[in-house]
Amino acid sequence: MTLTFVDWSIMLIYFLFVLGIGIALKRYMKTSTDFFLSGRSIPAWVAGLAFLSANLGAQEVIGMGASGAKYGIATSHFYWIGAVPAMIFLGVFMMPFYYGSRARSVPEYLKLRFDEKTRGLNAISFAIMTVFSSGISLYAVGLLLQAILGWDFTVSILVSAVIVLVYVFLGGLTSAIYNEVLQFFLIVFGFAPLVILGLIDVGGWSGLQSRLATVATANGYGAGAWSDSWSYMGTASSNPMGIEWFGLAMGLGFVLSFGYWCTDFLVVQRAMAADSMTSARRTPIIASVPKMLFPFLVILPGMIAIALTYQAGKSGFALPHKPDGTFNYDMAVPLMLGHYFPTGMLGIGLTALLASFMSGMAGNVTAFNTVWTYDIYQSYIKRGASDQHYLWMGRMATVFGILLSVAAAFVATRFNNIMDMLQLVFAFVNAPLFATFLLGMFWKRTTGHGAFMGLLSGTLAAAIHHGLTLPMGASVGIKGGWLGPVHIYRSEMAQNFWAAIFAWTACFLVTIAVSMLSKPKPESELRGLVYSLTEKARDTGVVWYKRVTVVGAIVLLLTVVLNIIFW
Amino acid sequence: MGLDIRIPIGLMFALLGFVLVFAGLIMNSAVYQRSLGINVNLWWGLVLLVFGAVMLVLGARGRATVRPTDESLEGRKTEEREHQLGLEKETTSDE
Numbered sequence: 001m002t003l004t005f006v007d008w009s010i011m012l013i014y015f016l017f018v019l020g021i022g023i024a025l026k027r028y029m030k031t032s033t034d035f036f037l038s039g040r041s042i043p044a045w046v047a048g049l050a051f052l053s054a055n056l057g058a059q060e061v062i063g064m065g066a067s068g069a070k071y072g073i074a075t076s077h078f079y080w081i082g083a084v085p086a087m088i089f090l091g092v093f094m095m096p097f098y099y100g101s102r103a104r105s106v107p108e109y110l111k112l113r114f115d116e117k118t119r120g121l122n123a124i125s126f127a128i129m130t131v132f133s134s135g136i137s138l139y140a141v142g143l144l145l146q147a148i149l150g151w152d153f154t155v156s157i158l159v160s161a162v163i164v165l166v167y168v169f170l171g172g173l174t175s176a177i178y179n180e181v182l183q184f185f186l187i188v189f190g191f192a193p194l195v196i197l198g199l200i201d202v203g204g205w206s207g208l209q210s211r212l213a214t215v216a217t218a219n220g221y222g223a224g225a226w227s228d229s230w231s232y233m234g235t236a237s238s239n240p241m242g243i244e245w246f247g248l249a250m251g252l253g254f255v256l257s258f259g260y261w262c263t264d265f266l267v268v269q270r271a272m273a274a275d276s277m278t279s280a281r282r283t284p285i286i287a288s289v290p291k292m293l294f295p296f297l298v299i300l301p302g303m304i305a306i307a308l309t310y311q312a313g314k315s316g317f318a319l320p321h322k323p324d325g326t327f328n329y330d331m332a333v334p335l336m337l338g339h340y341f342p343t344g345m346l347g348i349g350l351t352a353l354l355a356s357f358m359s360g361m362a363g364n365v366t367a368f369n370t371v372w373t374y375d376i377y378q379s380y381i382k383r384g385a386s387d388q389h390y391l392w393m394g395r396m397a398t399v400f401g402i403l404l405s406v407a408a409a410f411v412a413t414r415f416n417n418i419m420d421m422l423q424l425v426f427a428f429v430n431a432p433l434f435a436t437f438l439l440g441m442f443w444k445r446t447t448g449h450g451a452f453m454g455l456l457s458g459t460l461a462a463a464i465h466h467g468l469t470l471p472m473g474a475s476v477g478i479k480g481g482w483l484g485p486v487h488i489y490r491s492e493m494a495q496n497f498w499a500a501i502f503a504w505t506a507c508f509l510v511t512i513a514v515s516m517l518s519k520p521k522p523e524s525e526l527r528g529l530v531y532s533l534t535e536k537a538r539d540t541g542v543v544w545y546k547r548v549t550v551v552g553a554i555v556l557l558l559t560v561v562l563n564i565i566f567w
Numbered sequence: 568m569g570l571d572i573r574i575p576i577g578l579m580f581a582l583l584g585f586v587l588v589f590a591g592l593i594m595n596s597a598v599y600q601r602s603l604g605i606n607v608n609l610w611w612g613l614v615l616l617v618f619g620a621v622m623l624v625l626g627a628r629g630r631a632t633v634r635p636t637d638e639s640l641e642g643r644k645t646e647e648r649e650h651q652l653g654l655e656k657e658t659t660s661d662e
Contacts (some may be wrong), residue, residue: 006590010583017579024570025633032655033636033645040641041634046572102648174633178572185576189618193611197602275634275641342598344590344608348583348615378654386656387646 001148001338007347014351015163017182018358022167022175032390035172036370037104037273042174044279046181048286051270053180056187057360058141058353061298065333068302069309069319071240072212072226073566074233075302076295081253083291084559086261087284088552093531094262095271097441099280100528104272106265107375113440113529115448116379121455122433123375126265127368129426131401134364135408136419141357142409148334149350157409160354164361165402169395173273173370176362180270183355184290190352191297197340198304201315208300211307218310226303229566242472242491251497255504259434266367278539281548288555292562298333305332308339361405369397420478424466431500432458432507439511444530446511449518454511461506465499570633573626581619587612 029035042050067075103109107126111119142157167175202208212226219225225232225239232239233248241248261267261284271283308315309327317339319327337349373394382389412419436454439446467483471492476482480495489495527533539547591609599606636642649655 006586010586013579013582013586017575021570021575024575028570028633028635031636031646033642033649037642037645039634039636039639040645041636041639043632046632102645104645178570178575178633181572182576182579185580185618189580189611189615193607197605197607200603275639340602342594342602342608344587344594345602345611348587348611384653384656387649390655 001334001346003149003347003350004343006344007350010344010347011351011354014186014355018163018167018179021178021182022170025171025175025178028174029170029172029391031387032373032394033387034174035391035394036366036373037269038172038174038177040273041275042177042270042273042279043275044282045286046177047270047274047279047283049184049290050177050180051267051283052287052290053184053187053359054176054270054363055267055360056184056356057137057363058144058357059137059360061187061191061353061356062140062144062330062333064295064298065302065305065336066329068299069306069327069329069332070302072216072303072306073229073295073299074239074241075299076229076562076566077248077252079291079295080229080559080563081249082257083261084288084555085253086257087288087291088556089258090262090268090271091281091284091288091548092552094437094441095281095284096277096534096536097529097531098268098272099274099277100534104374105371106263106268107371109529110436110440110451111375111379113526114446114451118436118448118451118455119375119379121452123371123379125429127371127376129429130266130364130368130371131404132408132419132422133426134361134368134401135405136412136423137357137360137364138405138409139412139419144330144334147331148338153413157406160358160361161402161406164358164365165398168362168365168369169398172394173269173366176366177270177273179362180359183359186348186355187352188290188297190349190355191301193345194336194340194349195297195300195304198301198336201340202304202307208304208307211311212303215306215310226306227566229563231567236490236494241493242489243494243497247494247497247501251500255431255434255500256497258438259430259432259500259504263433263437265371266363269367269370278542278546278548281539282546282551285548285551285555288552292555292559301336302329302332305336364405365398365401368401369394372397372401417478424478427496427499428459428462428466428503431462431503435504435507436511439508439515440530442531443515444523444526444532445515445520447515447518447520450511450513450515453514454507457510458503458507462499462503465502466495469495469498471495571626571629572632573622573629577619577622577624577626579619580615580622584612584615584617584619587615 033039064075098109101109101112103112107119107123110122138157142153145151145156146153167179202211209227213223216223216225221240222232233245236242236244271280274280274283305319308317309319320331322328337346341349373390377393378390432455436451440451466480469487469489470481470485471479471489523533544550587608591606591612636646
């Protein structure tokens with residue numbers, strides 16, 4: 001792929017605007033609340049688009065395109081059951097506690113609801129995870145730019161990291177949010193023409209369907225395995241994901257999806273920065289509308305890529321192979337950009353790819369600097385200092401958070417296994433989270449000891465499950481089975497989903513058992529933190545499209561319709 | 568007071584749209600072979616121009632979308648809580 005002057009100027013314009021926003025916002029960063037929570041003054045639509053965009057890292061755009069090629073339209077489960085219902089649940093039921101308690105972060109809510117040790121556990125593991133996750137994505141992007149554009153790995157990593165550093169350092173969360181909104185539109189406008197051109201090329205949805213039938217039968221599945229989302233989910237062996245409907249609905253649709261969207265501070269922070277309770281509740285609901293439509297933007301290019309590949313010769317497009325002979329699915333989206341976009345439009349497409357990467361990284365960085373400053377530094381290292389001191393600490397945390405990410409990216413180039421191992425441990429830590437929040441918010445008897453022990457048992461259960469199972473064709477080791485494999489899953493994804501189900505169940509049961517045995521907090525301390533002791537948030541008296549329950553119900557209904565159309 | 572996000576978004580997309588339209592007008596049509604013979608630079612450039620213009624109009628008419636803490640009700644309450652709990656030292660407001 002070669003770039004010309006036009007493409008370079010487009011990229012340059014984008015960089016100038018991103019940095020310009022940071023510089024323009026610098027003068028508004030007067031207090032720590034400005035820096036970490038945007039002064040709690042962000043309107044709902046801005047917070048909503050940022051909520052979505054912070055999650056929309058390059059791994060999402062590249063990864064969902066790759067899954068589209070690998071699994072077909074079934075990838076939409078990551079959106080339609082793996083995100084939308086959880087986002088609506090967050091807005092309708094959980095936001096009143098997060099926002100109403102005036103906690104400034106998710107760990108701080110845990111401190112108010114439970115106790116110091118539960119907060120500490122969550123804050124420290126979250127801080128470590130965000131730094132390393134952003135390092136891992138930095139590494140992935142560096143490799144990608146090297147592969148498609150021949151850019152130097154070190155230079156592209158450093159340039160991207162420095163740009164994110166500058167705009168977050170100067171403008172804090174506001175700068176991250178503003179850029180996320182800008183990046184959201186860039187991603188939409190950069191990828192939409194790709195989908196349009198691709199669909200014209202393959203003859204619309206029906207043309208794509210018939211071409212995907214070739215892909216499916218060539219791989220030994222039923223004709224619709226790539227173009228139907230549910231029909232082939234009856235058993236794990238009939239679909240390329242290797243998972244059956246129950247594991248999918250419970251593992252992805254319930255445990256992992258609610259665990260991520262309802263508890264991860266990376267996204268929840270955007271809603272906490274909203275200008276009122278109503279706006280905070282509307283934030284995830286507004287985000288769920290584009291989220292519901294995103295499969296068409298990010299999954300379809302991958303599906304078109306695999307369809308073209310199976311007609312190689314006629315289409316002139318082919319996915320490259322990895323050294324082990326399998327397709328290199330991660331190249332699907334970048335190569336599709338090069339296949340359809342002439343110079344000019346190619347600049348927009350690649351800039352959108354860079355934008356998605358930066359918004360994901362900025363999301364990690366702002367979540368990290370806030371949790372570090374509020375939940376670790378202010379809680380355990382220096383309490384009661386001046387506001388200016390914490391503002392300064394937030395800026396320092398931005399610098400060393402990014403330095404650590406860059407260091408992690410370079411470590412990953414040498415020791416790839418360490419990163420795989422870390423991601424595995426993170427999955428163990430995250431899997432049980434939603435059980436703790438669900439019990440904490442809806443059962444006033446839940447205690448701090450219960451929550452803490454529940455989280456530890458959930459993580460342990462995930463680790464034991466991993467030690468006892470293996471995905472098909474894998475050898476004992478990082479993929480599992482180190483305690484002696486007793487069960488073989490059809491795919492790694494099935495193993496992950498079931499690990500989450502076991503972790504959640506263990507956490508749920510242990511939290512209840514330990515809570516029954518320990519002394520609950522007095523009710524007076526739980527007001528505003530637990531469902532039964534909080535005045536219900538009402539949204540009557542505003543127009544229907546501003547009511548979270550009404551809009552939430554409409555989005556859910558539309559999601560059901562989409563599932564039926566692509567059944 | 569404050570910077571309305573729609574202004575930079577509008578400016579950037581208008582500028583990108585302009586660059587694309589310009590490229591679409593001057594470039595040899597042979598480059599559009601890969602985009603199925605469609606002059607995607609020209610057409611998509613026009614789309615971006617229109618979007619940018621709409622954002623600029625909305626931004627110019629609407630009110631600012633972010634305010635500093637001391638002008639935001641919820642922001643002030645957050646600061647008050649920090650002082651009450653002793654998380655932060657009280658400071659004079661004219662700092």
